[in-house]
Amino acid sequence: MTKEVDVAIIGAGPGGMTAALYASRSNLSVVMIDRGIYGGQMNNTAAVENYPGFESILGPDLGEKMFASASQFGAEYAYGNVTGIEDKGSVKIVHTDDGDYEAKAVIIATGAEHKHLGVPGEEVYSGRGVSYCAVCDGAFFKGQDVVVVGGGDSAIEEGIYLTQLAKSVTVIHRRDQLRAQAILQKRAFANDKMKFVWNAQVEEIQGDDDGVSGVRYKDKETGEEHIVPGKGAFIYVGIKPNTEAFADQPFVDANGWITTDDTMHTRVPGIFAIGDVRDKHLRQIATAVGEGGLAGQGAFDYIQTLGDKTLA
Template sequence: MELVDNIYDVIVIGAGPGGMTAALYASRSDLNTLILERGIPGGQLNNTAEIENYSGFKSILGPDLATKMFEGAQQFGADYAYGDVKKVVNGREYKEVHTYDKIYRTRAIVISTGAEHKKLGVEGEQEFNGRGVSYCAVCDGAFFRKKHIVVVGGGDSAVEEGTYLTQFADKVTIIHRRDELRAQKILQDRAFKNPKVDFIWNSVVEEIEGDEKVSAVRIKNVKTGEISEVPAEGAFIYIGLLPNSEQFRDLGITDEEGWIETNEYMETNIPGIFAIGDVRKTPLRQVATAVGDGSLAGNAVFNYVEELKESLETEETLKN
C-alpha cells in the first residue's frame, strides 16, 4: 500500500453537495484540501431529476447542479482523487485515511459519504436489478417508454420520482404500505392530479416476478392478507435510506443504526473528525441542509487545524 507524501490539512470523504461545500470553504481558507470520492461527484444529485427547492434556482437538473458544485469546490485549489475509503485511523497530529491502495495523512477529516437506498429484500429484487428493478428514475426512466412502472414507497422520493417517470411511462402505480402518503403536500397534489399515476394502498411487495426481465410484482394487502399480482415492466424502489458509514463504525461515532452523531458544529466525539450531510444523524436530508452542514464544517475545520498547529508548536517549544 502506497503512503502518499503530501500531508493534507483536511480530507473530505465524499463529493456530495455537503462534501463539495466543505472543500470549497476549507480551500478558500487556504487549507491544503483533498476530496476523495469513490463514484461520480454529486452523490444523490446525479440520481435526482429536477430540483425545485434549492435557493437560487427556480428549477435545475440534479446532474447539472452537481457539475456546478464540483467546479466551485475546486476553484480555490482543492485536490480531487478517486478513493474508496476502507478505514480511518485516528491520531492527534495526523489521521490516516486508508483506501484500497493508498494511505493519506491529514490533520482533519470531513465525512460526507451520504446514504444509499434501502432494499426490499424480496425474491427477484437482486436478480432483476438492472433488468427492470431500479433505484434511480433519472438513470433508467427513459428505458421504460410507453410501459407500466410500479414505484414502491410513499415519501418524497417515491412520489416525486414516480411523477417524473410519467414523462416516459404510460402508467405509474405507486404502492404504499399505509393508507396515506408521507411526501410533502405539493408533491402529493401533483401526483394526485396526474392522470398517469395510480395508487395501491396498504400493500407491500412480496416478490418481483419475471423471466429475463421484470414482468409483474406480487403484493400483499397488509390489512386483509390478500395476495395479488400487478403486471409491470419496471419496479422503482424508494423505501428509505441507510447510512454509508460501515468503515467508520469502529471509531465509535455512530448510533446503533449507523448514523454519525455530531454537535451543531458538525464535530463528532473525536477531535478533528467531522460529519455532514445524509450520513449524519439529522431530521432533514436535503441539498440545502447538506450545503449548510458543509459550510459549518469547512469553517470549523479551519479553526481546528489552526488550534492544533498552535498547540503542537507550543509543545515543541516547551520541549526545547
C-alpha cells in the same frame, strides 16, 4: 504511499464540495476522496427545484457548478474507496484501497443509499427492470406500465418524474396514506397517470427472460394476494448511511448514523460529519451545503488550535 493534506473530505457530494470550498479558501490543502464521480446523488436527479438561486436546474449541471466552485482555490479530487480512519491525535490517517492520506482534520460526507426490499426477484431482475433511480433508468420504460414501491418523498418525486415517460405509474405503499410532503402528494393525486395501492406488502418481483413483468403483493387487511403488471419496479423504501468504514468509531450510533454537535464536529476532535450520514430529519441539497460550510470553517478553526499551521 501516504499523501499529506490539511483536510481530507470523504465524499464529493454537495456537502463535501462546499466543505472543500470553505476549507481551501482558508488556505488549507484539501482533497475530496470519492468512490464515484463528484456530485453524489445529484447526478441521479432530473430537476432540482428547491435550491436557492435556481427555479429549476438539472442535478448533474448543479454538480458541475459546485465542483467548479469547490476546486477554484486548489482543492483536489481523488478517486478512492475509504476503508477506515485512524485517530492519532493531531493527525488522522484515512485509509483507502489506493493508498493513505494523512490529515489534520477529516470531514465525512459519504451520504446514504437506498434500502432493498429483500424479496424474491429483486436481485435477479436488478438492472433488468428493478431500479432505485428513475432518472437513470426511466427512459427504458417509455410508454410502458411501471410500479413504484414506497410512499415517502423519494418515491413520489420519482413517481411523478416517471409519468413523463411511462404509460402509467402504480404506487404500492404499505400504509393507508403517503408520507411525502404535502406539495408532492397534491401533485401526485392530481396526476392522471398515477394510481395507488394501499396497505400492501410486496411479496415478490416477478419476471421472465425479458425482465420484470409485475409485482406481487399481499393486502395487509384481507390477506389476499394480487399482481400489478409492469415492466419496471422502482423501489424507494428508505435509506441507510454509508458508514461501514467507520463502524468502529465512537461517533457512529447503533443504526449506523453519525452524531455531531451543531458545528458538525463529532465527539472525536478534528473529525466532522455532514449530509446524509448524520442522524437528522431533513436530507436535502440545501441542508448538506449549509453543513458543508460549517464543517469547512470548523476544520479551519480546529487546525488553528493545533498551533503548528501558519495561515496566510
